[in-house]
Amino acid sequence: MWEQQPKLPASSRTRRALPRQLPKASLSSLSLPLLHRKRGSFLHPLYTFLMPRSMAREQDILARPAPERPPRLTSRRIGIHTSTSGGIHNAAERAYRLGCNTLQIFSSSPRQWAPYELSDLQCEEMARLRARYDLKPLVIHTNYLVNLASTNPLFLRKSIEAFRGEVERALAVCADYLVLHPGSFRGSDREAGLLQTAAAIAASTQDLDLATGGLTILIENTAGAEFSLGSSFEQVAEVVDRLRGIVPIAACIDTCHTHVAGYDIVTEEGIYQTLQQLDTTIGLNNVKVVHCNDAKSPRGSKLDRHEQIGKGTVGLQPFRVLLNDLRLAHAAFIAETPIAKPGDDRRNIQALKKLVA
Numbered sequence: 469m470w471e472q473q474p475k476l477p478a479s480s481r482t483r484r485a486l487p488r489q490l491p492k493a494s495l496s497s498l499s500l501p502l503l504h505r506k507r508g509s510f511l512h513p514l515y516t517f518l519m520p521r522s523m524a525r526e527q528d529i530l531a532r533p534a535p536e537r538p539p540r541l542t543s544r545r546i547g548i549h550t551s552t553s554g555g556i557h558n559a560a561e562r563a564y565r566l567g568c569n570t571l572q573i574f575s576s577s578p579r580q581w582a583p584y585e586l587s588d589l590q591c592e593e594m595a596r597l598r599a600r601y602d603l604k605p606l607v608i609h610t611n612y613l614v615n616l617a618s619t620n621p622l623f624l625r626k627s628i629e630a631f632r633g634e635v636e637r638a639l640a641v642c643a644d645y646l647v648l649h650p651g652s653f654r655g656s657d658r659e660a661g662l663l664q665t666a667a668a669i670a671a672s673t674q675d676l677d678l679a680t681g682g683l684t685i686l687i688e689n690t691a692g693a694e695f696s697l698g699s700s701f702e703q704v705a706e707v708v709d710r711l712r713g714i715v716p717i718a719a720c721i722d723t724c725h726t727h728v729a730g731y732d733i734v735t736e737e738g739i740y741q742t743l744q745q746l747d748t749t750i751g752l753n754n755v756k757v758v759h760c761n762d763a764k765s766p767r768g769s770k771l772d773r774h775e776q777i778g779k780g781t782v783g784l785q786p787f788r789v790l791l792n793d794l795r796l797a798h799a800a801f802i803a804e805t806p807i808a809k810p811g812d813d814r815r816n817i818q819a820l821k822k823l824v825a
Contacts, residue, residue: 528551528553528562529562529565529566529813529814530554530558530561530562530565532565534565535565539564539565539566539567539568540567540821541567541569541821542821542824543797543824544791544797544801544824545569545570545604545605545799545800545801546568546569546570546791546800546801546802546817546820546821546824547563547568547569547570547571547572547603547800547801547802547803547817548563548566548568548571548572548802548803548804548805548813548816548817549571549572549573549609549802549803549804550562550563550566550568550571550572550573552573552574552575555590555593556573556575556586556590556591556594556641557590557591557593557594557597559571559573559594560594560597560598560601560603561597563601563603564597564601564603566813566814566817567814567817567818567821568603568817569601569602569603569604570603570604570605570606570607570800570801570802571603571606571607571802572606572607572608572609572647572757572802572804573606573607573608573609574608574609574611575608575634575637575638575641575643576611576633576634576637577611578609578611578612578613579611579612579613580611580613581611581613581626581630583630583633584637586637586640586641590641591640591641591642594606594641594642595641595642598642604644605643605644605645605756605757605800606641606642606643606644606645607643607644607645607646607647607686607757607800607802608634608637608638608641608643608645608646608647609647610631610634610646610647610648610649611630611631611634612649613627613630614627614630614631614634614648614649614651615627615651615652616628616631616648616650616651616664616665616668616669616672617650617651617652617653617656617661617662617664617665617668617697618651618652619653619654619655619656620655624664624668627651627668628668628671628672629672631648631668631669631672632672632673632676634646635672635673635676635678635683635685636676638681638683639676639678639681639683642681642682643683644682644683644684645683645684645685645686645718645720645756645757645800646683646684646685646686647686647688647720647757648669648685648686648687648688649688649690649696649698650662650665650687650688650690650696650697650698650703650704650707651665651696651697652693652695652696652697653695653697654694654695658697658703661695661697662697662703662706662707662710663710665697665707666706666707666710666711669685669707669711669714669715669717670711670714670715673685673714673715678715678716679716683716684716684717684718684756685711685715685716685717685718686717686718686719686720686756686757687704687707687708687717687718687719687720688704688719688720688721688722688725688759689701689703689704689719689720689721689722689725689726689729690722690725690729690772691724691725691728691729691770691771691772692725692728692729692730692770693770693772699725699729699770700729701745701746701749701750702749704719704749704750705719705749705750708750708754718754718755718756719750719754719755719756720755720756720757720758720759721746721750721755721757721758721759722758722759722761722804723758723759723760723761723762723763723782723786723787723790724759724761724762724763724772724773724774724775724780724782725759725761725772726742727763727767727781727782728763728765728766728767728768728769728770728771728772728773729768729770730767730768730770731745731767732767733782733786734767734781734782734783734785734786736785739786739789740789743789743793743795747795752793752795752796753795753798755796755799756798756799756800757799757800757801757802758790758796758799758800758801758802759802759803759804760777760787760790760801760802760803760804760805760820761774761775761777761803761804761805762774762775762776762777762778762779762780762781762782762783762805763775763780763781763782764780764781765781766781767781774804774805774806775805775806776805776806776808776812776815776816776819777803777805777816777819777820778819784819784823787819787820787823788823791820791823791824792823792824792825801820803816803817803820
């Protein structure tokens with residue numbers, strides 16, 4: 469399933485030919501193709517939000533000698549959200565040294581609107597390192613500020629432009645997947661919010677050829693905060709179904725979000741029922757990435773607080789089931805676990821690897 473040829477490096481693609489401005493009609497015509505469709509500092513590591521800068525620098529894997537031999541891998545694609553400190557290409561080197569064969573990154577600051585222009589050199593080096601280390605797929609997580617369900621016209625415009633930038637950068641760096649939270653419908657209703665999110669994705673990607681670029685947008689399920697979209701598999705499926713034939717589209721499932729949204733993934737009977745429900749609604753074949761996160765909060769709490777693998781209210785067994793389910797053998801399993809002390813990233817990767825039969 470991983471025999472496909474690596475994508476061409478960014479240098480072989482016409483990055484500057486990408487339309488830089490959102491088409492003027494995009495915002496006003498958000499719902500046109502969809503209303504009639506039925507369901508069928510970027511350079512700072514992720515962990516700098518969670519720990520002091522001094523500890524973040526201390527634990528950087530690039531500060532240590534390079535490994536003398538390749539890491540032990542499994543039959544699954546296992547990775548972690550990886551720092552891009554020093555340049556986006558450094559994430560590939562970090563992922564390899566941490567023992568990954570897939571990775572997730574931010575392509576710009578996750579909590580700032582300011583766009584980041586990737587250089588051709590960075591994209592080419594990322595492609596070279598990915599090919600050298602067989603790192604695939606490359607997953608990019610969208611900026612947290614983007615809300616394509618916003619009822620504020622100015623914020624919606626900003627979100628559409630920011631998401632378009634995310635798509636352009638993902639194409640430039642030859643990413644496979646771009647993960648997006650479906651947004652918050654505050655000031656509207658859930659169904660209108662889901663419709664608007666789908667329409668805004670279509671508007672954001674006008675004139676961009678995601679299929680040729682090998683890029684698929686993944687809608688991620690959410691924890692179920694009051695106005696958030698995507699806390700049920702049905703809501704994720706609705707957005708995915710509305711966008712079929714418009715853009716390459718699939719899903720990302722987060723274990724912490726699934727658990728705190730109320731699904732039972734802890735008991736033996738519960739996790740198999742949940743997988744059956746996931747297959748019936750979204751389709752397990754459409755789950756391209758699994759975010760492997762334990763949870764600090766109990767089932768149904770709707771509190772999105774990630775924990776180390778096996779140290780929270782989810783426990784180890786659900787990850788064992790997911791990693792060894794042949795229906796998910798095509799998926800990438802990527803941890804977004806907190807780093808409370810140096811080495812936690814490596815320990816979480818190893819914890820997942822040990823669960824693969």
